[in-house]
Amino acid sequence: MQYKLSICIPTYNRANYIKDLLESITRQITPNIKDEVEICVSDNASEDNTKEIVESFKNIHPYITYFRRNKNMGADNNYLKAEEIARGKYVWLMSSDDILLPDAISTALKYIQKYKDIGIFAVNTIMFDPALRAAVKQNRDITDLIYTNSGEIIKKLGAWFGYISGFIFQKHLWDEFAKYKRFIGSAYSLTYIYYEIIKKGAALLKIATPLVGYRSSNDSFLQDGNYPRIKLDIVGYNDISAFVFGKHSKEHFQINASVVKYHVFNHILIAILSDSANLKYRIKVFALCFKYYKFYPYFWIKDLPLIITPSFILRFARFIYRKTFKRKQFIKNDNNN
Incomplete structure (x- = not known):
């Protein structure tokens, strides 16, 4: 059947x-x-x-x-x-x-x-x-x-x-x-x-x-730690896309550009907000990202500033966001309903 x-x-x-x-x-x-x-x-x-x-x-x-x-x-x-x-x-x-x-x-x-x-x-x-x-x-x-x-x-x-x-x-x-x-x-x-x-x-x-x-916040691969988790994405997508489409292909570049823009940024953000991003973590992540993404603009304009931003600044920014912008969006959605 x-x-x-x-x-x-x-x-x-x-x-x-x-x-x-x-x-x-x-x-x-x-x-x-x-x-x-x-x-x-x-x-x-x-x-x-x-x-x-x-x-x-x-x-x-x-x-x-x-x-x-x-x-x-x-x-x-x-x-x-x-x-x-x-x-x-x-x-x-x-x-x-x-x-x-x-x-x-x-x-x-x-x-x-x-x-x-x-x-x-x-x-x-x-x-x-x-x-x-x-x-x-x-x-x-x-x-x-x-x-x-x-x-x-x-x-x-x-x-x-x-x-x-x-x-x-x-x-x-x-x-x-x-x-x-x-x-x-x-x-x-x-x-x-x-x-x-x-x-x-x-x-x-x-x-x-x-x-x-x-x-949300239920990634089973995080059990091995924040650095192994981000490395899993960076190496995995890079190696697989290079194998299938070719190292110098447009597809390989587009996949890496998307990974560094979204996945890498989110992994770093999660690590920092969870107080897991100590100096050793930040140095290792920078070295890993530089190895794979030094020719990708999103690394320099999005990920690098996040890597060097102190945790307390991001936590304060999150607090403001939740109290203002996110609340306004909630009220807007509630009114629309």
Whole structure:
């Protein structure tokens, strides 16, 4: 039996979150679509009660497939395994601490049915607080956008292909490149596969409607520290984009420019505001960024000033922002409602 859509969840020690995700999915799989959608969970030998939670759902919902490893094989192998056990024509990888927003599955199925020539669908998101009680940020896309040119896709979305829950894709396109098992250990093997799919010429449709909710301040890769986390992004995106598109390609430059503008800036900001950016951290980050981004203007005009700014100044600026600009925006949105 082939499903239309496989929602694939790689997980490890996310018992505190995966119940929310499974509830958000199963409540949307109504009797009229239960033969069209499956859930695939790949458990990387979790040491908490993830197994018990998933099996409690599996006992009720027969469309759930649960695979559990005997030992942790790393994030990349878990991504690949979650997709490997899928039987759907389309696959939606899902981070186990995210949730599906109401009507996300029915919306996804409508797009799959209508746009059969699209290889990848990029989904819109809403950021919530860590407890999922309140929305914090939403990307305000007004209309759907279709990109058929690989260069345009990379220009618009190149640095976002590391977000697990952000894309729905045709399984056969993924399988063509997953078999090579490249960049295992980088935490961005999925990014490599997406880049190869795009390079081959797959069209992408960016869905304006938000389908996924994610938690702010819940980055599992931060458990190894702030410097290893920022290095993961810098080295991963640089090496993968250079391998796929070429070190001197426009795509490689655009991806690095986007990473240094958004990801690197945000990682540094988080480290400083959490009092984790001591002098040693700042020196190491400067050296790393200089090595990879010395020819990128955003490093000099955006990241470097942040690296050298004292923590108390940023905390004061955040306080003022929350008391004035953010409050004004909240009042404006409240009045509009």
